[in-house]
Amino acid sequence: xxxxxxxxxxxxxxxxxxxxxxxxxxxxxxxxxxxxxxxxxxxxxxxxxxxxxxxxxxxxxxxxxxxxxxxxxxxxxxxxxxxxxxxxxxxxxxxxxxxxxxxxxxxxxxxxxxxxxxxxxxxxxxxxxxxxxxxxxxxxxxxxxxxxxxxxxxxxxxxxxxxxxxxxxxxxxxxxxxxxxxxxxxxxxxxxxxxxxxxxxxxxxxxxxxxxxxxxxxxxxxxxxxxxxxxxxxxxxxxxxxxxxxxxxxxxxx
Amino acid sequence: xxxxxxxxxxxxxxxxxxxxxxxxxxxxxxxxxxxxxxxxxxxxxxxxxxxxxxxxxxxxxxxxxxxxxxxxxxxxxxxxxxxxxxxxxxxxxxxxxxxxxxxxxxxxxxxxxxxxxxxxxxxxxxxxxxxxxxxxxxxxxxxxxxxxxxxxxxxxxxxxxxxxxxxxxxxxxxxxxxxxxxxxxxxxxxxxxxxxxxxxxxxxxxxxxxxxxxxxxxxxxxxxxxxxxxxxxxxxxxxxxxxxxxxxxxxxxxxxxxxxxxxxxxxxxxxxxxxxxxxxxxxxxxxxxxxxxxxxxxxxxxxxxxxxxxxxxxxxxxxxxxxxxxxxxxxxxxxxxxxxxxxxxxxxxxxxxxxxxxxxxxxxxxxxxxxxxxxxxxxxxxxxx
Numbered sequence: 281x282x283x284x285x286x287x288x289x290x291x292x293x294x295x296x297x298x299x300x301x302x303x304x305x306x307x308x309x310x311x312x313x314x315x316x317x318x319x320x321x322x323x324x325x326x327x328x329x330x331x332x333x334x335x336x337x338x339x340x341x342x343x344x345x346x347x348x349x350x351x352x353x354x355x356x357x358x359x360x361x362x363x364x365x366x367x368x369x370x371x372x373x374x375x376x377x378x379x380x381x382x383x384x385x386x387x388x389x390x391x392x393x394x395x396x397x398x399x400x401x402x403x404x405x406x407x408x409x410x411x412x413x414x415x416x417x418x419x420x421x422x423x424x425x426x427x428x429x430x431x432x433x434x435x436x437x438x439x440x441x442x443x444x445x446x447x448x449x450x451x452x453x454x455x456x457x458x459x460x461x462x463x464x465x466x467x468x469x470x471x472x473x474x475x476x477x478x479x480x481x482x483x484x485x486x487x488x489x490x491x492x493x494x495x496x497x498x499x500x501x502x503x504x505x506x507x508x509x510x511x512x513x514x515x516x517x518x519x520x521x522x523x524x525x526x527x528x529x530x531x532x533x534x
Numbered sequence: 535x536x537x538x539x540x541x542x543x544x545x546x547x548x549x550x551x552x553x554x555x556x557x558x559x560x561x562x563x564x565x566x567x568x569x570x571x572x573x574x575x576x577x578x579x580x581x582x583x584x585x586x587x588x589x590x591x592x593x594x595x596x597x598x599x600x601x602x603x604x605x606x607x608x609x610x611x612x613x614x615x616x617x618x619x620x621x622x623x624x625x626x627x628x629x630x631x632x633x634x635x636x637x638x639x640x641x642x643x644x645x646x647x648x649x650x651x652x653x654x655x656x657x658x659x660x661x662x663x664x665x666x667x668x669x670x671x672x673x674x675x676x677x678x679x680x681x682x683x684x685x686x687x688x689x690x691x692x693x694x695x696x697x698x699x700x701x702x703x704x705x706x707x708x709x710x711x712x713x714x715x716x717x718x719x720x721x722x723x724x725x726x727x728x729x730x731x732x733x734x735x736x737x738x739x740x741x742x743x744x745x746x747x748x749x750x751x752x753x754x755x756x757x758x759x760x761x762x763x764x765x766x767x768x769x770x771x772x773x774x775x776x777x778x779x780x781x782x783x784x785x786x787x788x789x790x791x792x793x794x795x796x797x798x799x800x801x802x803x804x805x806x807x808x809x810x811x812x813x814x815x816x817x818x819x820x821x822x823x824x825x826x827x828x829x830x831x832x833x834x835x836x837x838x839x840x841x842x843x844x845x846x847x848x849x850x851x852x853x854x855x856x857x858x859x860x861x862x863x864x865x866x867x868x869x870x871x872x873x874x875x876x877x878x879x880x881x882x883x884x885x886x887x888x889x890x891x892x893x894x895x896x897x898x899x900x901x902x903x904x905x906x907x908x909x910x911x912x913x914x915x916x917x918x919x
Contacts, residue, residue: 370623374684377587377622378640379613515589516605519621520550 287350287400291408294346298338299415302331313337320485324422332421339412339424344432344486345476349469350404351441354397356465359448362389364461367452367518376515386449386513390506393445394438401437431491439498444468446505453517540565540600540692540724541586547594548581555581557748558595563741568718568725570735572828573745579728580620582745583696586726587617600692613641616685619696623681626670630661630680633669634687641688648687655683658713674701682710686717692724693717699734711738736824744831751831756824763830765822766793769803774813780806791820 311330317337318325325336366372375385412424447468448461455461475494479485512518541563548556556578563569571579584590585597588604588611597604602611624633631652638648656662659679664672669680678701685693693714699707717723729735735742736756743753752762760767770789773779780803783790794800797819804817822830 369626370621371625373589373619374622374624374637375640376589377612377615377617377685378637379609379642379688380640381609515608516591520590 286353287404288407290346290349291404292411295338295343295408295411295415299335299411299418302334302338302419305331305334307331316482317341317480320479322422322426328421332416332419335415335419335421336424339416339421340426340428341476341479341486343408343412343424344429345473347405347408347432348437348440348472351397351401351437352444352465352468352472354400355393355441355444356448356462356468358393358396359389359445360458360461362393363449363452364455364458368457373515373519376519382513382515383510386510390442390445390449390509394442397441397445398438401441402433405433405437427488428486428491431488431495435495436491436498439495439502440468440472442502443498443505446502446509450505450509450512453512538564540567541569541597541726543582543586543595543597545595546582546585546592546597548578548585548590549593555748556585559745559750561743561750561753563724563726565724566718566722567741568714568727568739569741569743570727570729570739571743571745572729572732572735572824574730576747577745578748579730579745580696581748583617583694583726583728584619587615587619587694588612589617589619613688614691615694616688616690616692617694617696618681618685618698619694620700622684624669624677624684627668629666629668630656630672630676630683631665633680634683637684638687643688651687651689652683655686658716659683660709675703675706678702679706679710682713686713689721690723691721692726695725695727697729697731698727699729699731699738702734704733704737707734707737714738732823732825732828742824744828746832756821756827759824759827759831760822763822763827765826765830766795767797767822768792768820769794769800770818770820771804771807771812771814772816774815777813778811780810780812789818794819 307330313321313325313330313333318333321333321336321340325333328336363372366375376382409425415421416423444465448455448464451461451464476486484490539562541561543559543561546556546559546561547554559578559582561582571582573579581590585592586599586604588608591605599611600614602614604611624630625636628636634652634655635645635648638652643651652665653662656665659682661676661679661683664676664680669677672680678698682695682698685695698710702710714725718725725739727735727738729738741753741755742759744751744759752759754762768791770791771779771783772789779785779790780792783792785791792803794803800817800819804814807814
């Protein structure tokens with residue numbers, strides 16, 4: 281249920297709330313965006329009215345942050361179910377005792393988690409597109425979709441998704457419960473939020489180049505983590521810590 | 535040359551973060567046999583099984599299963615191996631049938647073959663009626679049998695079972711034994727069981743290894759372990775009430791018993807008892823159980839006997855004229871046991887003797903005291919196996 285309702289709230293409800301709030305704002309003819317913030321937006325925003333400009337601030341500077349929360353939540357949830365829950369429920373052991381190579385099991389879990397998260401994220405974007413397009417139309421704002429959004433959807437979102445899945449897979453040998461692993465999403469969301477909010481401090485702008493470099497770095501990290509996590513996906517690494525601690529606690533209790 | 539051993543372990547060691555679970559295990563398990571590794575919790579038997587299953591890496595030594603290294607060739611081995619550990623589970627939200635079909639598919643079994651095999655396993659283990667129930671709603675005994683089914687769905691050549699009878703009653707244990715017997719005889723599989731339930735181990739297998747604190751203490755069949763431990767088999771007679779027992783026998787639990795070296799002594803004893811006029815209702819040979827043997831190895835013979843036991847009958851002369859010492863069963867259960875006292879009598883014998891021949895009985899049987907002190911029960915459990 282979390283994988284359905286949270287994305288809807290983040291990419292539909294929040295934009296609609298912003299749109300309604302901006303529509304109901306009291307504005308005067310002299311109201312204008314601060315120049316520092318105008319510098320972060322496309323040039324055509326200078327000609328738009330205040331409400332349109334505010335909505336463009338939302339769709340260009342804040343909405344990506346809300347949107348990227350969706351792949352983070354989905355990927356961490358699905359990876360937790362694929363790796364941690366299976367370990368918790370002791371079905372991973374049964375799986376590793378079949379004739380399947382461990383690499384095949386690992387690849388299946390990573391690709392399944394990542395694919396599901398990417399699909400949900402993509403459909404979330406479609407939903408956001410609909411709500412943002414309506415907002416742009418109502419408030420006479422320029423259409424929000426630009427090259428930055430293109431890099432966000434087709435490079436950054438998949439890279440973040442795979443990164444989160446592999447991070448959970450890599451830590452799965454140490455994480456005992458699904459609850460512990462779900463806490464990881466908070467750290468990822470914090471990093472993304474900081475990146476987008478720091479724009480308002482004037483430190484940097486999440487422009488096309490920065491987004492592209494971030495996506496590239498994440499893709500390289502994904503390759504490295506994939507190989508690392510796959511090497512660690514053995515019964516000795518995944519199952520033995522749990523077995524040993526259960527046995528020693530059992531012996532201690534005796 | 536065909537490999538005769540299904541499992542071999544040479545100086546196998548396993549250490550977990552400063553704790554040594556296995557101190558150099560040397561073991562061979564013949565193909566087509568049912569072998570049990572028994573021991574208390576923490577003795578290393580589960581660790582040994584996990585090493586054979588490829589679930590952990592040895593820190594020293596090596597082992598092979600069906601010629602493969604479990605840790606380095608797991609894929610090939612797992613196609614031929616079925617494993618049930620204490621921790622393996624089925625998927626809770628799926629039914630037994632769905633679980634077995636899922637695992638059958640993972641093993642590459644054709645759908646129709648899988649259906650036949652699953653049907654056979656579920657009927658044989660008497661869980662057919664539970665096949666369409668979600669696993670999370672099933673009782674422990676059914677779950678355990680379903681887990682065993684999972685391990686057998688692909689007709690493995692070797693089956694490793696860790697505590698397979700945990701949570702099962704004896705009747706169900708015998709059902710599992712029937713299944714094991716079938717796969718050994720019909721499917722030519724080898725079975726390795728690790729368990730701390732000695733009674734169940736004895737019910738399930740023919741060969742044993744006793745482990746303690748990560749070390750192998752003894753291995754062999756029940757008979758060879760018995761001989762090594764020094765425990766004796768007993769001839770047990772149930773006599774008519776009032777019938778005098780034969781010489782050299784002692785009483786326990788209403789049976790008259792005597793240690794014997796081998797089964798072939800029984801007919802001689804029986805005919806001698808008949809000649810002495812004993813009215814024998816029942817005659818049995820009682821073998822030490824695996825539990826008795828395990829106790830003998832671990833705790834030593836001394837702890838098996840809490841006090842001296844009183845024996846019936848007079849000391850008997852041997853053919854060479856030397857007095858035959860009365861046998862004390864615990865005396866033989868280890869090399870350090872002292873010889874028993876002679877001429878001890880149980881109160882029951884005196885009463886029995888009085889009933890059979892009042893002329894010889896003491897006037898007040900209750901007042902006579904046995905020479906060796908009161909008879910007390912030993913901890914040697916009597917099981918007619």
